[in-house]
Amino acid sequence: MADNIIKVGMADLNYTRHPGVLVTLGLGSCVGIALYDKKIKIIGLAHIMLPWSHQAKNIANKAKFADTGIMLLMQKMTEAGASVNNIVAKLAGGAQMFSFTGSSDMIRVGQRNVEATKAVLQQFHIPVISEDTGGSYGRTIEFYSEDGRLMIKTIGYGIKYI
Amino acid sequence: MDLSLLNSFHLDVLREIGNIGAGNAATALAKLINKKVEMKVPQIRIMGFSEVNEVLGGAETPVVGILLAVLGDISGYILFVLEQRAANTLVNILMSKKPDEEMEYNEITLSALKEVGNILTSSYLSALSVLTGLNIKPDVPALAIDMAGAILSVPAIEFGKTTDTVLYIETEFIEGKDRVIGDFFLVPDTESYIRLLDTLGAMC
Numbered sequence: 129m130a131d132n133i134i135k136v137g138m139a140d141l142n143y144t145r146h147p148g149v150l151v152t153l154g155l156g157s158c159v160g161i162a163l164y165d166k167k168i169k170i171i172g173l174a175h176i177m178l179p180w181s182h183q184a185k186n187i188a189n190k191a192k193f194a195d196t197g198i199m200l201l202m203q204k205m206t207e208a209g210a211s212v213n214n215i216v217a218k219l220a221g222g223a224q225m226f227s228f229t230g231s232s233d234m235i236r237v238g239q240r241n242v243e244a245t246k247a248v249l250q251q252f253h254i255p256v257i258s259e260d261t262g263g264s265y266g267r268t269i270e271f272y273s274e275d276g277r278l279m280i281k282t283i284g285y286g287i288k289y290i
Numbered sequence: 291m292d293l294s295l296l297n298s299f300h301l302d303v304l305r306e307i308g309n310i311g312a313g314n315a316a317t318a319l320a321k322l323i324n325k326k327v328e329m330k331v332p333q334i335r336i337m338g339f340s341e342v343n344e345v346l347g348g349a350e351t352p353v354v355g356i357l358l359a360v361l362g363d364i365s366g367y368i369l370f371v372l373e374q375r376a377a378n379t380l381v382n383i384l385m386s387k388k389p390d391e392e393m394e395y396n397e398i399t400l401s402a403l404k405e406v407g408n409i410l411t412s413s414y415l416s417a418l419s420v421l422t423g424l425n426i427k428p429d430v431p432a433l434a435i436d437m438a439g440a441i442l443s444v445p446a447i448e449f450g451k452t453t454d455t456v457l458y459i460e461t462e463f464i465e466g467k468d469r470v471i472g473d474f475f476l477v478p479d480t481e482s483y484i485r486l487l488d489t490l491g492a493m494c
Contacts, residue, residue, distance in 0.1 A: 137340025138443060139450065154349030154439020157447060177339065177443070177450045185452050192339070192450055225444050226357050226432035237447055266440025268350055283352050283436055 136160075136173045139192040141201045143172035143208060146273040155221035155267045157238035159194065159245050162218040162269070163201060163254070164276035165210035171273045172201045172210075178237070179244030194244040202252060217249050218278045218290055219259040220269045227264065238262070258290040301334045303492040304459055304483065307418060308332030312461035312474050314417035315410040319463065319471070322409065323383045327471065328464045335458040342439070342446045342456060349439025354472075356407030357444060358431045360415065363424035364482035367445040368411045371438065372472035376465075377403060400433055407431045414474060422489040445477040452480055 132148040138158060142150060146169035152160050155175070163172040174197040178184060181193040190196035206212060222242035242261045249256060260267070260280050270279040281287050296304075312329050320327040335345065343349035354372040359365070372380070378393040381402050393399055411428045419426045434441055449456040456477065463471040478486060 137338075138342055138439075138446065139339035139454070154343050154437040154443065156436075156440030156443040158443055177447050184450070186454060189339075189454050192454070223440070225434045225436060225440055226355075264434070266437035268437065281350075283350075 136175050138175055139177050139189055141172065141174035141191040141197055141204075143170060143201065143205050144273060145170050145208065148273045150271040151269070153268045155269060156223055156225045157221070157241060159219060159221040159238075159241045159261070160267075160269045160271075161194070161198060161201070161245055161249075162220070162271045162276075162278050163205060163215050164218070164271075165205065165214045166216060166276060167211065167214045168209055169273050169276075170205055170208055170210040171271050171276065172205045173269075173271050174198060174201045176241060176245070179240045194241060195248050198245070198248045198252065212252065212254075215254050216257045216276070217254050218271075218276070219245060219256055219261055220267050220278065220280050220290070222261040223263050223265055223267070225264060225266065260288065260290050296336070300487055300492055303487055303490055304334050304457075305332045307421070307486060307490075308334070308459040308461050308474075308476060310421055311414040311417045311459075311476060312463075315414040315474060316463060318410055318413040319406075322406065323380060325465055330462040330464065332459055332461040335460055336455055337458075338455055339446055339450065342442050345438070345442055345458070345460075349437060351438045352436065353438045353441060354403060355434045355436070355438075355441035356404060356411075356431050357434070357441075358407065358411050359429040360426060360476075360478070360482075361429050362419075362426045364426055364478055364485055366476070366478035366482050367448065368414065368428060369441070369445060369475040369477065370407045370410055370472060371441065371475065372403070373470055374435070376469070376471040380406060380471075395435065404431045404433050407433070410474075414476070418486075422486060424485070424489055442475075445475070448479065449477075457483060 150173040
């Protein structure tokens, strides 16, 4: 397990065949979208920052948005041999790190990220089989090709697997 | 203007902005805790999102983050990130306890920390205001104690709407020889740092 650990940064995505682990550190309002083809054990992880690409001025980086990020990850995974019918999704993140009382428009970006992610996955008919989203705390996630389990580490809220 | 078009002269001016703002905040902090506070030369960090997580010694480092939106003639965020140990000491000094006494996070200590954030960011921004003649004010502070990566991602997301790079003006505060207290991040949005440069005559 020590080999083939791939880090996925913010606004980034990657996939790997078995055996492999995809890791993303310190998810806040961003959402980690973990896709798993259970038959051939290909896993993919997208770390998206914003919900919809059409709401942004610059869409050069597709991994930044829920809609284009999922599309790109699906494309890469299917090219690598995954089948859309076998892919399931797990979600983590989408927290609200700071609770603002001021006039900031940043409120609820985490929640909007989760909503957009689910809407896009539904378009692809990909079931979300488990999730750990919302709250007000950061998460580090590790996604294992072995069995598609997703480990979620937090500060003060323990470790869990979904 | 694209961030990549900033030349070394622009970066020097932004560094000086950090210097003046953080210098004022360091003085305020020194008064608050009655100790000498040093600061390092500000760093202008222009980076892709994938690097944001690595600032501050790792994405999973637990820190105390106090975030305020910047209002007025410029907009963006100002973030004061305190090492947990430093936050502990700071609160103890403010509450007349022994500096190394274990602190409990509760309503009182959290609001003390927010107030520290408020005072320091206000001094930072008022120095900027004087320097540029622009009206720059902080909004109400919000606080989070969590992973550095998750906290730093909050201002980064705002950048994400328009660019693929972020610009952080970072200044580290140090007490004594090497005890790191925390880091100040001024994160002006794209239009705002152009305005800052423009006001200071650095855009031509």
